[in-house]
Amino acid sequence: MSAVAVERLRKTFGEITALDDISLTISHGEFLCVVGRTNAGKSTLLKTIAGLHRADSGRVIIGGRDVTSLPPHKRRVSMLFQNIALFPTITGRDNIAFPLRTANVSAEAIDRRVRSIAETLKVEHVLDRLPRTFSGGEQQRIAIGRAIIQPGDLLMLDEPLTNLDASIRIRLRIEFKKLRRELAQTIIYVTHDQVEAMSLSDRVAVIDQGRIQQIGSPDDVYHRPLNRFVAEFIGSPPMNIIDAELGEVDGRVSLTGAGFSLPIDETDGWRLRNTKLPQQVAFGIRPERIIVAPTPTNEAPIGAEILWVEHLGNRSIVALRMGEAALKAVVAPNRPLGTDRHVWIGLRPDPHHLLSRETGIFFQLAS
Amino acid sequence: MTAKLRLSGISKCFAGRDAVRDLSLTLDRGEFLSLLGPSGCGKSTTLAMIAGFITPDAGDILVDGARINDLSPRRRRVGLVQQDYAVFTSLTVRANLAFGLEVKGLGRSARRSAVDRLARLFDLGDVLDRRGGTLNMSEMQRVALARSLASEPELLLLDEPMSNLDAESRARLRGELRQLQKSLAQTVLYVTHDQAEALSMSDRVAVMRDGEIVQVSTPDDIYYRPANRFVAEFIGDPPLNLIPCDVSADAARMAIALAGGAVFHVSAAPIAWGRQWLGVRPHDIELVGEAAPGTVPALLRFVENFGARHVLHAEYASDLIRIETVSAARSIGETLHLRFSPERALLIDRSSECVVPFRPLEAAA
Numbered sequence: 001m002s003a004v005a006v007e008r009l010r011k012t013f014g015e016i017t018a019l020d021d022i023s024l025t026i027s028h029g030e031f032l033c034v035v036g037r038t039n040a041g042k043s044t045l046l047k048t049i050a051g052l053h054r055a056d057s058g059r060v061i062i063g064g065r066d067v068t069s070l071p072p073h074k075r076r077v078s079m080l081f082q083n084i085a086l087f088p089t090i091t092g093r094d095n096i097a098f099p100l101r102t103a104n105v106s107a108e109a110i111d112r113r114v115r116s117i118a119e120t121l122k123v124e125h126v127l128d129r130l131p132r133t134f135s136g137g138e139q140q141r142i143a144i145g146r147a148i149i150q151p152g153d154l155l156m157l158d159e160p161l162t163n164l165d166a167s168i169r170i171r172l173r174i175e176f177k178k179l180r181r182e183l184a185q186t187i188i189y190v191t192h193d194q195v196e197a198m199s200l201s202d203r204v205a206v207i208d209q210g211r212i213q214q215i216g217s218p219d220d221v222y223h224r225p226l227n228r229f230v231a232e233f234i235g236s237p238p239m240n241i242i243d244a245e246l247g248e249v250d251g252r253v254s255l256t257g258a259g260f261s262l263p264i265d266e267t268d269g270w271r272l273r274n275t276k277l278p279q280q281v282a283f284g285i286r287p288e289r290i291i292v293a294p295t296p297t298n299e300a301p302i303g304a305e306i307l308w309v310e311h312l313g314n315r316s317i318v319a320l321r322m323g324e325a326a327l328k329a330v331v332a333p334n335r336p337l338g339t340d341r342h343v344w345i346g347l348r349p350d351p352h353h354l355l356s357r358e359t360g361i362f363f364q365l366a367s
Numbered sequence: 368m369t370a371k372l373r374l375s376g377i378s379k380c381f382a383g384r385d386a387v388r389d390l391s392l393t394l395d396r397g398e399f400l401s402l403l404g405p406s407g408c409g410k411s412t413t414l415a416m417i418a419g420f421i422t423p424d425a426g427d428i429l430v431d432g433a434r435i436n437d438l439s440p441r442r443r444r445v446g447l448v449q450q451d452y453a454v455f456t457s458l459t460v461r462a463n464l465a466f467g468l469e470v471k472g473l474g475r476s477a478r479r480s481a482v483d484r485l486a487r488l489f490d491l492g493d494v495l496d497r498r499g500g501t502l503n504m505s506e507m508q509r510v511a512l513a514r515s516l517a518s519e520p521e522l523l524l525l526d527e528p529m530s531n532l533d534a535e536s537r538a539r540l541r542g543e544l545r546q547l548q549k550s551l552a553q554t555v556l557y558v559t560h561d562q563a564e565a566l567s568m569s570d571r572v573a574v575m576r577d578g579e580i581v582q583v584s585t586p587d588d589i590y591y592r593p594a595n596r597f598v599a600e601f602i603g604d605p606p607l608n609l610i611p612c613d614v615s616a617d618a619a620r621m622a623i624a625l626a627g628g629a630v631f632h633v634s635a636a637p638i639a640w641g642r643q644w645l646g647v648r649p650h651d652i653e654l655v656g657e658a659a660p661g662t663v664p665a666l667l668r669f670v671e672n673f674g675a676r677h678v679l680h681a682e683y684a685s686d687l688i689r690i691e692t693v694s695a696a697r698s699i700g701e702t703l704h705l706r707f708s709p710e711r712a713l714l715i716d717r718s719s720e721c722v723v724p725f726r727p728l729e730a731a732a
Contacts, residue, residue: 037533037535038504038533136406165405165406165560165561166560166561166562166563166604167405167560167562167601167606168405170604170605170606171606174605174671174680174689177669177671177680178669178680178687181669192533192534192535193533193534194534194535195534195673198671198672198673198674199671199672199673199678218672218673218674219672219674222672222673222674222675223674233535234674235674235675236534236535236538237538237539238535286674286675287675288675288676288693307546308542308545308546310541310542310545310567310568311566311567311586311587311590312563312566312567313562313566313586313590313602313603313604313648314603314604314648314649314650314691315650315676317542317567319542330675333650
């Protein structure tokens with residue numbers, strides 16, 4: 001039995017359909033990230049599961065109980081929002097302990113529980129201080145402590161890192177990842193940042209326009225995207241999508257377009273021949289799969305122009321123009337590209353990354 | 368005309384606390400400089416003093432050599448864009464762009480041609496007649512930038528202009544904003560807490576902490592040659608590894624020994640013998656197939672999978688070390704064999720927290 005099941009959930013606000021027939025299940029102890037753009041429906045989904053919104057139709061089942069018509073406090077879920085609201089006049093300790101004070105729990109048991117959580121979250125040093133003396137990261141961790149002190153059937157986090165400085169966000173993401181292994185909790189985590197989603201999740205649910213576009217492991221959504229939205233949303237810079245014509249050149253299956261002709265390997269070519277595909281297609285290529293060289297080579301035979309380069313330290317993003325197509329490539333840091341704007345590039349398209357220009361859906365190949 | 372900016376010893380104190388302390392900085396004509404630092408480091412206060420919203424307690428603000436401390440904000444020829452953009456939501460894009468020009472007293476036809484030019488430049492032609500409230504974030508940002516440039520400022524000040532955008536738009540707009548700045552040769556002072564923005568867009572980066580500039584240099588220097596521990600740890604995603612090491616004398620040279628048996632021989636460096644730190648970027652650690660001289664073992668605890676790259680978190684020297692790699696096929700609990708290379712490592716003095724330069728004499732022994 002799954003820990004959480006959402007069945008055919010619909011929610012509209014006037015003319016706007018926020019959730020359009022959403023179904024998903026989450027296993028016990030699973031960490032699921034819901035990722036998408038602003039207004040994709042992510043927070044509405046979370047709030048509908050928590051009972052803060054009433055669904056127009058569909059069911060929410062948590063821990064085997066149909067909670068669709070239960071009020072929020074009877075659903076045994078805890079929730080942490082983007083704007084952390086700690087009680088300003090009580091200490092870190094009392095903030096964490098708050099949910100237990102109203103329950104019938106002995107002072108000694110509360111103390112033991114707070115101590116253990118504070119140790120896990122590394123906030124022992126701020127337990128006796130007031131929230132205004134906390135750093136952003138400390139506030140965040142105290143708020144997490146409060147959300148997990150009374151373990152429910154489900155913990156939901158709505159963009160918990162979004163309002164923090166980038167450097168704290170990076171460190172807390174890693175802390176979360178560590179912490180997650182110590183909490184035997186079923187977790188739904190909402191974010192607009194695919195880096196967080198990829199890092200933290202067992203599975204990622206990519207959502208757009210109130211619909212789930214794909215649910216899968218980080219590897220699934222990255223390497224086997226179902227449609228163009230997922231391909232472009234997951235990964236930074238996004239997957240390059242280029243229009244091409246699928247046909248035979250000198251007896252080999254090839255993708256051709258303005259200024260390029262890319263032969264496909266024999267085995268893959270055979271599979272493409274055995275799949276009914278249109279002639280006019282598009283193909284996707286991940287930026288790190290593009291080879292960039294200062295001189296023409298067998299691996300990099302196509303002329304291209306560098307538009308600009310972004311150095312990020314651990315890698316550099318190169319914006320390129322190849323014929324009519326604009327591309328982004330990722331190269332190792334400080335790799336000499338020459339001073340010339342003119343470079344040579346190599347593309348080896350993955351046959352699984354062919355998609356329909358009209359529908360944006362990736363083709364499934366014959367095996 | 369885009370200008371040169373010089374800050375000379377400016378300070379600002381709020382309620383007994385120094386927000387900015389004796390800060391000096393020069394921006395060349397057409398330069399893109401980022402003020403990078405954590406919340407509360409004084410970067411926005413510095414910007415507000417240049418814009419004229421806050422009066423410095425001491426020091427001079429000079430634009431092309433002329434002191435502007437006593438000019439009112441509206442008489443300073445400075446464009447400012449903040450987080451919230453302040454685009455008028457009930458006015459059309461055209462009216463938003465014309466707003467600054469009207470204030471300047473420009474005639475109707477001159478206004479119209481200036482608006483058309485800005486719309487072309489910022490690719491806003493299609494939305495000129497839409498109201499501000501109907502724009503998406505990227506359009507909103509372009510309107511705010513275009514409007515700030517409409518009055519042809521000598522200096523453009525940007526205060527975290529992307530922090531309200533989602534991660535996807537931020538990554539896309541970085542490159543576009545930089546190209547635009549270059550084509551206009553506009554002097555820009557850009558305030559951010561995001562090291563990726565600062566590294567990727569700037570000619571130079573000034574890292575700030577507690578009201579002071581810690582280091583000003585090119586993005587490359589900031590990343591590879593940080594001045595101290597703070598800069599080294601603030602920059603980089605995933606963050607730098609700080610590994611305890613033992614420095615000792617070794618004939619005419621020095622030896623840096625790491626837990627697990629790796630030793631580097633280096634030229635004499637100005638650092639005390641004993642326990643110090645070695646700073647190593649996660650992508651500068653090599654994974655070796657099996658134990659070999661110079662490698663150290665580490666136990667893989669968990670993996671962050673980003674698709675194109677993986678960050679391995681492994682137990683080493685009683686802490687977790689981060690290793691960035693492209694290949695993934697490893698299992699939790701497996702022993703990894705790591706090789707550090709002294710070429711890119713940073714030697715950090717534990718007491719002063721300064722980065723100490725050294726020269727490796729040979730590969731790991």
